[in-house]
Amino acid sequence: MDLPGALYVPTTADGFEATEFAATEFQATEFQATALTIGPWDPAFQHAGPPAALLARAAERASGIEGGQTVRLAYDILGPVPVGPMRISTEVLRPGRRIELLEAVLSGADDRPLMRLTAWRMRVRDDGATPVDAPPVPVPAGPEQSRPESAAFFTQEIAYHRALDWRFAAGSFNAPGPAAAWTRPQCTLVEGEPMSPLEHLLVMTDAASGISAALDWQAATFANVDLTVALHRPPRGEWLGMDARTVLGDSGAAQAFAVLFDAEGAIGRSAQSLFVEAR
Structure with missing residues (x-):
């Protein structure tokens, strides 16, 4: 199967694809979605995970706290995001040297806002003065011992x-009930650059309601209108998961x-x- 290498391709203001060199020279704010963003409800619209990650990327690039950490991301999904061109503004x-609040908004080709993120970011301190709370991994099996699975309900x-x-360490994509799964990226977020652990986390996390579906996909729709992610530390490593x-x-x-x-x-x-x- 020949898959796209990225979820998004940067474009110029005129809608033409940016070259790899150009994409590294400017802060791209316009993108073209690839087929890897297609969601389960309608092949014309994106799953909310990829645009959530793209907005997090924009917020971090607009940050004035160098090397800071994003601790809360609150998304409002104002409308379905088409699989097509889009623009992001931040x-x-x-503002602040230690704490800041950023906003990133994704708009479609008609400039109508479709998804909005507000993100709190904080400075990073590693002086050993704060006791560390380290909750254990909440699943009994690691990714190597967990079961590979593909979602059967996508039409594409x-x-x-x-x-x-x-x-999957527990549960299933294809049966109702709670589930726990590990993931690792099979592509990049934006063509020409690696996917960061935070971006990976956002691509994955919006699928929490999908892997733990309480209703039959054929009988009901249960699309989310928002997503809130609260982090006590940044994600690290190739494999990330959710219970x-x-x-x-x-x-x-x-x-x-x-x-x-x-x-x-x-x-x-x-x-x-x-x-x-x-x-």
Whole structure:
């Protein structure tokens, strides 16, 4: 199977693909999505994981705290993101040398905002003065001992589920109920540059509600309208994971929660609000 090498290709303001040299010379704000961003609900629209990672990348590049850490990312999904051209704008909402708040907004070809991120970033301190809380990895098996699996509910052969190598320590993509999985990237986020661990984490984490689905994909839709990620330390390493659970309400809403981790232990948590509707 011939997969795209990246989730996004940088473009110039005129919509032409930027050369690899040009992409390293300017802060690209316009991108073309590849087929690897296609989501499960409609092949014309992206899974929210890749654009979440692209917004996190933009926020970190706009940061004034060199070498800082992103500790909270709050996303509002204002509308479906088409598999096509898009533009990202950034703004520092609260500047500071130790703490700052940034905003990154993704707009479609018609300039309508489709996804918004606010991100708190902090300076990094490593002076040994603060006691370290190191929660263990919450799953019994590592990636090598976990089960490889591919999602059966995507309608396209090349789509989001091919962007990561999925290994399940518990549960399944293809059966309802809580699940825990490890992932590693099978592509880059932006063509011509490596995917950072934080970007990898965001590509993965929006799938928490998918791997822990409480309803049959054929009978209901349960798309999320937001995503919040809170981290007590940055992710590290090639393999990242999540232990996810979806809780259904009785009025058409649900919440998906996940513990996020790397090979060294737990690193934070995520939460998603789901809009549930019968197909």
